[in-house]
Amino acid sequence: MPQPSERSARPHGDEPSQREGGPDSPDDAPLTNPDAVEPPQPIPARPWLPWLAFGIVFGALAPGPLPGWWLAPLLAGIAMLIAVRLAMPWAGRWLLFLAACLAGTAIAQPQPPATDQTRLVAVTGTVSAVYWQSVWSAGARTSIDAVLTPERWKPPDQLFVHAGRAPLLRPGDQIEARGVWSRDRRGDRIDAVEVTITTPRERGPRAAAWIAFAELGERRDLAESLLIGQGRPPERADFRASGLSHVLAVSGMHLALAAALGAWLLQALGMPWAWRLGLLAGLCAGYAWLTGGSPATMRALAMVLVVTAAAATGREPHRLGPVSLAALVLVLIDPGQARDAGFQLSLAAVLGIVTLGMDLVGLRKRHLGLQPWPLDRPTWRGFLWCLRTTIDGLLVGAAAALATAPLVAWWFATANPWGVLATAVAGPCATAALWLGLPWLGLTSLWPDGPWTGLRFLLEISLESLARAAAWAATWPGATVPSPPPAAWLMCAWPLLFIRCPDLRTAAMRLGAVAGMLVLWMCFR
Incomplete structure (x- = not known):
């Protein structure tokens, strides 16, 4: 009997073929073979936009245009040549950053110095915070809307109005002030001889919100500051002493919480995905308008719009892309924002969150999942x-x-060692107040006599809990300690700590670097 050939003995479908590459093909190579061809690894995203944007922002801090700033286009061309021709992307990025810094100095707007000059002015504006109010005098921070006289005078966006025997001023009132303008080390001010309320806040563009706030009880001023960033609540001292001032300053955190609430509500209502994106962008823009359009809120709004546009086009942006683009646009529109303390603090906080914060959360997910099983209660x-x-x-x-x-x-020569723990204690209360207050504010504005008493009651409970948490955190030992201002070189080197932390070893190195810089900060002050 003839023996079966090798081809007939092989099971059907196991024949070597040219398409499969035969037994010596890389696909059939053992996993332990060092010469085996591995699948291509994804190339990590290394965007150029953050280097350009942060270079422009850093250059805008200069006292004025530096000599040779016009070399920026040449350096940018060299950077692109190095990156494309010589395959040295990091050198090209650093050259691009240097070129952006030089170009940023061309738009720098230094802080105007104090002057002994005075002038008679008349302005109209909106009261954003009342510092004191008595029978004899009043002091309020005012956002300038228009200049009546002199016509060509360009005032800052906000200035302090001091008046004697002024009418009862409240945040949101539109006023007209006439008096003497001056500038000292604290900023611009008007010693007004006449202050007139042109439009009370109950008849202004945000009248519905102010009418709704009037229904709240003892914590009404706290609600106004937390939800729309207006006023100076009596609890402000406790928030500052406990390191919780950022809770009252409407910024990206508030807009992010509002966006999260809006996205959840729109999804619960069954809105299609495209409609959710458009409505969410509109809601965020409306909330930014309601808060008066502070620099931090506008930066957060720009980030939301960038992320929304990327989602609409089916692209996932780099985590530094939205924040860098938002910072670049805002500084190009108003270069003076680069020197604003609120803008710097908000930008630094967001950068810390999207870099070190996301890396630490990723490490937690890998090493401490805390995920439930399908059948858990x-x-x-x-x-x-x-x-x-x-x-x-x-x-x-x-x-x-x-x-x-x-x-x-x-900026403040202070430090809050317990700020993180204080935020963890007060954070749930602040989140609950925002998630309850914003729907209540919108619903009450649309239907003033609606059945919103229960929602208002829960909001007042959240506000009371937040105030008590801030007051308790302010009593902790060492809640606020004096701290020397850091050196300029340390301010420049500090961002290097927020490079990606892919593993525990890198995270430990970053913590060691933080400890080392803190020691240098205290030793070489």
Whole structure:
């Protein structure tokens, strides 16, 4: 009997073919073979936009145009040549950053110095905060809307109005002030001889919001400051002493929480994905208008619009892309924002969150998942969710605190060692107040006599809890300590700490670098 050939003995479908490459093809090579061809690894994204944007912002801090700033286009061309021709992208990025810094000095607007000159002025504006009010005098911070006299005078966006025997001023009132303008080290001010309320806030563009706030009780001023960033609540001292001033300053955190609430509500209503994106962008723009369009809020709005546009086009932006584009646009529109303390603190906090904060949260997910099993009880699932949220909140808060620590010391000569823990304590109360207050504010504005009493009651409970948490955190030992301003070189080197942390070893190196810089900060002050 003839023996079966090798081809007939092989099971059907196992024949070597030219398409499969035969037994020596790379696909059939063992995994332990060092010569085996591995699948191509994804190329990490290294965008150029952050180098350009932050270079422009950094250059705008200069006292004026530096000699040779016009070399910026030449350096940018060299950077692109090095990156494309010589395959040295990092050298090209650093040259691009240098070129952007030089170009940024061309738009720098230094802080105007104090002067003994005075002039008679008449302006109209909107009161944003009342510092004091008595029978004999009043002091208020005012956002300037228009200049009546002199015609060509360009005032700052905000100035302080001091008046004697002024009418009762409230945040949101539109006023007309006439008096003597002056400038000292604290900024511009008007010693007004006449102050007139032209439009009370109940008849202004945000009248519905002010009418709704009038229904609240003792914590009404706190609600106005937390939800729309207007006024100076009596609890402000406790928030400053506990390191929680950022909770009252409407910024990207507030807009992010508002966007998260809006996205959840739109999804719960069954809105299509495209409609959700458009409505979410519109809601964020409306909230930015309601808060008066502060620099931090406008930066956050620009980030939301960039992310929304990327989602609409089916692209996932780099984590530094939205924040860098937003900072670049705002500084190009108003270069003076680069010197604003609020803009710097908000930008530093966001950069710390999207770099170190996201890396720390990623490390937590890899080494401490805290994910429930499919058959776990709802109570256990809720416990794990609360635990994940608390840990991630502490990690993100620590990253933001580290990013803003040098700027806080530079501007205020103070430090809040317990700021992260205070934020963890007050954060749930602030989040609840925002998530309850914003729907209540919108619903009450649309239907003033609607059945919103329960929502208002829960909002007042959240505000009371937030005020008590801030007052308790302010009593902690060492809640606020004096701190020397850092050196300029340390301010420049601090961002290097927020390079990506892909593993625990890199994270430990970053923590060691933080400790080393803190020691140098205290030794060479």
